[in-house]
Amino acid sequence: TQLLEQSPQFLSIQEGENLTVYCNSSSVFSSLQWYRQEPGEGPVLLVTVVTGGEVKKLKRLTFQFGDARKDSSLHITAAQPGDTGLYLCAGGPTPAGGTSYGKLTFGQGTILTVHP
């Protein structure tokens, strides 16, 4: 069974601060996805990384996939109250094909609260 350990579980910061969320596994994943979930809603995909060492940026969010494809990080610069939510990492198959049929292994999630 593949496991993803996400840390920290809770993060409470002030507006303007920077933060990093980590996602680690002993298993290799073909792809790593990051989701954001608001209360009462389903997760929404933020980004997918597929290549070891890959870095993707989405405005103030920077996502990195480890060289060995076993870990990933999400860095938020100058956090804003609108960033508050549950952040989930999920390991899965290669988006380009394969037989895993979109089966994702999720981390436990990081609850981020950004105070004004």
Added chain:
Amino acid sequence: NAGVTQTPKFQVLKTGQSMTLQCAQDMNHNSMYWYRQDPGMGLRLIYYSASEGTTDKGEVPNGYNVSRLNKREFSLRLESAAPSQTSVYFCASSEGASGNTIYFGEGSWLTVV
């Protein structure tokens, strides 16, 4: 666009009762999934359907059955509900067998007493 629609949104069951969670997607996606979300455990895959006419077990299938009624609809049935099945259930869909972008419904809150 409706995307992925789940019903009901809230349900309270007594131990031993049965119920079916309904899910429909209007994106013409081939693959559909059922996940459950519990505090501190992220989401775990219950069952999935890679394409119309096929279903397969995920990580936590015990106590559940599924039906891929057609390309649009994928239902999850609890035959004899147990308190351990108290959870938030999410249906999801994606374009193809490889997953690509997975779109989630808004969730169904189920409490078994």
